Structure formats: structure tokens, C-alpha cells
Amino acid sequence: MGTLVEEIFSRRAGRQVRAGEILLLDVDYIMSHDNTTPLAIKAFRAIGKPIRDKSKIVLHLDHAYPAPNILAAENHKKIIEFVKEQELPYLFQQGVCHQVMIEEGFITPGAIVIGADSHSNTYGALGAFGAGLGSTEVGVAWVTGKCWFKVPETIRIELRGQTQPGVYAKDVMIHIAGLLGMDGATYRSVEFGGEYIDNLPMHERIIFPNMSTEIGAKCGLIAADAETLRYLAEETPAQGTFETLTPINPRYERVVEIDVSNLSPQVACHPDVDNVKNLEEVAGLEVHEVYIGTCTNARYEDLEVVANMLKGKKVNPLTRVIVTPASARILKKAMQTGIIEILMDAGCTVTGTGCGACIGRHGGILAPGERALTTMNRNFVGRMGSPLSEIYLASPATAAATALTGRISDPREVAELAGG
Amino acid sequence: MSKAWTFGENMNTDEIIPGRHNITTDPVELAKKVFCEVKPEFAESVRAGDVVVGGRNFGCGSSREHAPIAIKGSQVQCVIAASFARIFFRNAINIGLPILECPEAAADIREGDDVEVDLSSGAIFNRSTGNRFQAQALPDFVLKIAEVGGIVQFLKTHDIEELTA
Ligand code: SF4
Numbered sequence: 001m002g003t004l005v006e007e008i009f010s011r012r013a014g015r016q017v018r019a020g021e022i023l024l025l026d027v028d029y030i031m032s033h034d035n036t037t038p039l040a041i042k043a044f045r046a047i048g049k050p051i052r053d054k055s056k057i058v059l060h061l062d063h064a065y066p067a068p069n070i071l072a073a074e075n076h077k078k079i080i081e082f083v084k085e086q087e088l089p090y091l092f093q094q095g096v097c098h099q100v101m102i103e104e105g106f107i108t109p110g111a112i113v114i115g116a117d118s119h120s121n122t123y124g125a126l127g128a129f130g131a132g133l134g135s136t137e138v139g140v141a142w143v144t145g146k147c148w149f150k151v152p153e154t155i156r157i158e159l160r161g162q163t164q165p166g167v168y169a170k171d172v173m174i175h176i177a178g179l180l181g182m183d184g185a186t187y188r189s190v191e192f193g194g195e196y197i198d199n200l201p202m203h204e205r206i207i208f209p210n211m212s213t214e215i216g217a218k219c220g221l222i223a224a225d226a227e228t229l230r231y232l233a234e235e236t237p238a239q240g241t242f243e244t245l246t247p248i249n250p251r252y253e254r255v256v257e258i259d260v261s262n263l264s265p266q267v268a269c270h271p272d273v274d275n276v277k278n279l280e281e282v283a284g285l286e287v288h289e290v291y292i293g294t295c296t297n298a299r300y301e302d303l304e305v306v307a308n309m310l311k312g313k314k315v316n317p318l319t320r321v322i323v324t325p326a327s328a329r330i331l332k333k334a335m336q337t338g339i340i341e342i343l344m345d346a347g348c349t350v351t352g353t354g355c356g357a358c359i360g361r362h363g364g365i366l367a368p369g370e371r372a373l374t375t376m377n378r379n380f381v382g383r384m385g386s387p388l389s390e391i392y393l394a395s396p397a398t399a400a401a402t403a404l405t406g407r408i409s410d411p412r413e414v415a416e417l418a419g420g
Numbered sequence: 421m422s423k424a425w426t427f428g429e430n431m432n433t434d435e436i437i438p439g440r441h442n443i444t445t446d447p448v449e450l451a452k453k454v455f456c457e458v459k460p461e462f463a464e465s466v467r468a469g470d471v472v473v474g475g476r477n478f479g480c481g482s483s484r485e486h487a488p489i490a491i492k493g494s495q496v497q498c499v500i501a502a503s504f505a506r507i508f509f510r511n512a513i514n515i516g517l518p519i520l521e522c523p524e525a526a527a528d529i530r531e532g533d534d535v536e537v538d539l540s541s542g543a544i545f546n547r548s549t550g551n552r553f554q555a556q557a558l559p560d561f562v563l564k565i566a567e568v569g570g571i572v573q574f575l576k577t578h579d580i581e582e583l584t585a
Pocket residue numbers: 063096097098117119293294295296354355358359377
């Protein structure tokens with residue numbers, strides 16, 4: 001009985017739990033990356049106790065990878081030495097941590113996974129509890145196998161209708177961020193559901209829990225269903241039968257109903273993710289870089305949308321158009337199917353995988369006065385480089401349309417849209 | 421006196437300490453760059469025992485602990501805010517940076533006010549305006565962690581199960 005997060009926590013606790021309770025629970029996996037693992041190692045050493053279960057620890061090198069400077073290189077070296085010293089089974093250098101966690105089958109319905117990264121909420125797309133924590137807590141969880149949680153209240157977002165061609169899950173989520181605001185869901189679980197979500201394929205669902213972070217949520221959840229099981233079976237090595245938990249007589253703090261049928265493409269404008277406008281209002285604004293990447297929108301299907309729109313065309317020669325596939329697996333598939341060739345022929349710069357330009361370390365840093373339109377999830381001032389640069393967030397389709405003109409452009413005006 | 425340093429709403433971790441300075445985890449080094457873009461004079465002028473005051477959603481953004489570590493490194497006695505972003509809240513507790521959630525105090529306190537704080541009771545007194553406030557009390561297990569200076573310290577001498585016991 002309860003909301004989805006109460007159901008997940010109840011099953012783990014072995015008894016009915018309610019919002020407001022504080023629980024100490026076993027976690028299934030503990031994720032951290034090159035940015036956050038060094039501090040976790042420091043906390044681990046300070047505690048001075050052994051690792052409880054090595055098979056729960058999953059490490060990634062993705063945030064500044066391959067190392068763009070000596071300090072990043074030192075971080076990577078420190079982590080690899082730790083992996084050797086502790087004989088840890090999982091170290092990945094194959095792309096953005098969250099994408100790799102899902103692709104490699106670590107995320108399954110009902111699982112409880114914590115990560116030293118704020119977008120660990122992403123795992124909720126498969127009906128798992130995923131939440132971001134600090135490095136110290138990761139070090140603590142290595143030693144204890146556990147983590148404390150306050151069971152959150154839930155905001156239910158009920159999505160109805162179908163989007164128009166050229167409008168994607170990203171547009172819907174940006175719209176939600178604008179409605180709820182940057183702290184609209186602080187400490188809350190956000191449950192996404194309704195017929196719109198039911199009909200969405202997994203690669204589009206992922207965007208909602210991923211960006212639930214942007215509205216302050218503790219976790220973002222979508223109940224597992226047939227599509228979840230299909231995705232797990234066809235696209236991941238996850239094995240077994242999974243219990244698909246759903247909310248049962250839930251008590252929501254708030255229910256927000258949205259009909260997506262008439263939504264325009266949405267843009268989250270500088271300087272805040274909740275500064276959301278209909279594309280029509282910002283169309284024509286000059287951009288200097290189009291960045292297609294990150295754990296939000298650099299999956300195979302996103303690249304496919306972009307390739308279909310750019311095929312046989314050229315991007316604006318004065319605009320940097322950078323594509324950073326989210327994982328090695330995605331890059332490889334996009335190479336095999338010819339998508340990379342289409343992107344390169346159109347004049348895009350295709351980079352290796354990882355977080356790339358998302359945190360302003362390398363791979364597309366912005367100069368003062370420059371403006372980027374990107375498929376990222378956040379647009380904090382200075383995130384991609386100079387504090388005097390501007391970041392606009394949009395869908396891959398809007399990014400592709402913008403790449404062609406060098407000005408924020410409407411994907412509905414470019415033919416050959418893929419999907420919908 | 422304990423001087424108040426005030427910051428606006430949605431103060432994010434990049435504004436607390438820009439990502440490019442997160443090349444160390446040393447509190448003293450990080451404290452040299454804390455708030456460097458939003459309040460460049462802070463790092464130089466802040467004195468031990470001062471108080472950082474923020475609006476709603478203080479510490480939103482990334483999960484990096486560099487932000488609370490940088491603030492702790494500046495030796496302020498606590499952060500008072502109308503509300504905290506959740507990962508910052510957890511991180512601050514875990515590293516032993518005292519935080520008090522009190523929207524009324526956050527609205528009352530102005531830059532430079534002389535503020536007295538009793539961390540154990542959550543009482544806040546703004547000497548400059550004469551107004552007194554009571555912050556939301558922290559849950560028991562949070563106090564257990566805070567008392568020993570952080571969760572790492574706690575685990576050196578306790579089992580994790582004792583937190584919720
Ligand atoms: S791609 Fe960006 S948002 Fe995603 S994990 Fe990497 S740095 Fe974070």
C-alpha cells in the first residue's frame with residue numbers, strides 16, 4: 001500500500017513504510033565516478049574499516065575522460081590503483097556513468113541504487129529507486145552496504161495525450177521544470193505516469209527521472225511495465241524475473257495533470273532551468289555552439305533523430321556542432337548504422353564518449369559572451385566554461401534544427417523528423 | 421561579533437565554488453575560492469564564527485561535497501537558509517557543517533548583521549534587528565552525526581545500525 005517509493009522501500013524493509021519515516025536500508029549498488037570517487041576513497045580510509053561487499057561497488061571514469069589535464073589524470077590513476085588494491089570487479093571507461101549503469105544491467109525494477117552524482121535519479125526510469133548522494137556517504141556505504149533514507153512524500157505527475165511531431169519527451173520535461181520550478185519538488189519523490197508515459201519507449205522515459213533532479217527531487221520514478229521488461233531483455237544483460245511494483249492506493253502530496261497534446265517545442269533559457277519559453281519566443285537567437293550529448297539526450301535514438309534531420313545538409317559553418325554519444329555502445333551502433341557518417345558529412349564534430357562538455361572541463365568549452373544550445377539537463381551559469389556564457393536547453397530535434405542555421409530554430413520546419 | 425554574509429535564492433554549488441576550482445578537496449584551499457564569483461570579497465574578509473545566510477534551495481545543483489567543504493573551510497559557524505537542496509543538506513550533515521533551516525531568519529537577516537546562534541537548540545538571535553527565531557529542530561540521528569563532527573567520525577566508533585537505534 002502506498003506510492004511507488006513507499007512500495008519500493010516497504011519491500012526492502014520487509015514491512016509497510018510511510019512517508020516521513022527514517023530507514024536504514026541495504027543498497028544494491030553504489031555508483032561513483034572520477035569526480036567523486038577520490039573523496040569517497042578518502043572517507044573510506046578515514047573510517048578505517050573493510051569494504052562490506054565488493055560486488056556492490058561500480059566505478060566509472062567519465063566526467064573528465066580521457067583526462068584533459070594532469071589533475072584529472074591523477075584522479076584516474078588514484079581510482080585505478082584503488083581498484084587494484086581492493087580487487088574491485090567493476091570499473092567502466094565506456095561512457096556516461098548513468099547510461100552505462102543501465103546498459104550493463106545494474107538497474108532493475110525495485111532495486112535501490114545510490115550514486116555520488118546528482119543525476120543518479122535517472123535509474124527511476126526502470127522502476128528502481130535511484131538517488132544522488134555525496135562522496136562521503138558512498139565511502140560509508142562501501143563499508144556498511146547500507147544508507148539512511150527519509151521516505152519522501154510524492155508528487156504525482158499525470159501526463160495525458162500525445163505530443164505533436166517535432167515535440168519530444170525532453171520538451172515535456174522542460175515544460176514540467178518550468179511549471180514546478182527549480183525547488184518545486186525538493187525532498188520529494190516525483191512519480192511520472194499516465195497514458196503519455198505508458199506509450200513512451202524507454203529511451204524517452206529516461207529523461208523524466210533524469211531531470212527530476214532539476215526540480216530538486218530526491219528521486220523520479222516510473223513504474224516498471226511491459227516496456228521496461230522488453231528493454232531489459234532486449235537491450236541489457238540483466239537476467240531474471242522482475243517484480244514490477246506499482247503504486248497501490250497511494251496518498252500523494254500533490255497531483256499535477258498535464259495534457260501534452262498542444263505543447264510546442266520548449267527551451268529552458270539562460271540562466272535557470274525553470275526559465276522556460278515556447279520555442280517560438282526565442283527562435284532566431286544566435287548560438288555559437290550546439291552541443292548534443294550527456295546522460296539526458298545522447299542515446300542512439302537521439303542521434304538518429306539528429307541524423308535524419310541533418311542528412312544531406314550542412315550545419316551552419318560558423319557554429320560549432322559537437323556530438324558526444326553517451327556511451328561506447330551507442331557510438332559503436334551509430335557507426336555501424338551509418339549515423340556517425342551522416343553527422344560527420346553534415347559538418348558535426350563527433351567526439352569520444354563521456355560527459356564531454358557538460359561540466360566545462362573539455363570538449364566544447366564556451367568563451368565569454370558565447371551562447372550554446374544543448375541537449376543537457378542543466379544550464380547553471382558558467383557550467384560549460386566562462387561565467388559570461390549562456391546555456392539554453394532543448395531537445396535533440398531542436399538542437400539539429402539550430403545546428404543548420406546557427407540560430408535557435410524550430411524542428412517542425414525541418415523535414416524528415418524521426419519518431420515523435 | 422558574528423557577521424552575517426547573505427546570499428540569494430537557489431544558490432547553486434557552482435556559485436558556491438565553481439567546478440574548475442574543484443581540483444582539490446583541501447578545505448583551506450577550497451575556502452580561498454568559495455563564493456569567488458558571487459561575492460569575491462568573502463574569502464578574504466570572512467572571519468571564524470561568521471554566519472552564511474541563504475534563501476530558498478541553498479546548495480542546489482551537483483552532488484559535489486566541495487561546496488559544503490569550501491564553506492566549512494572558511495570557518496563560518498553555520499549556514500542558515502530558508503531551505504536547503506537535499507544533497508547539500510545530506511552532505512553538510514555528513515561532513516559536519518552545521519546547517520539551520522529557518523525561512524523567517526533568512527528573510528530578516530541583512531548583510532553585516534550581528535547574529536548569535538545556539539546550534540544545539542536551533543535558536544537564532546539577530547542582534548542588529550533584535551528579532552529572535554527558532555530553526556526547525558534537526559532529527560535525532562542527524563544530531564548524533566553532528567555531535568561527533570560527521571558520519572566518518574561516527575563510524576570510527578559506532579556501527580551504522582546505531583544511527584537509527
Ligand atoms: S553527462 Fe553531465 S549531467 Fe550527466 S552525469 Fe555527466 S556531467 Fe552529470
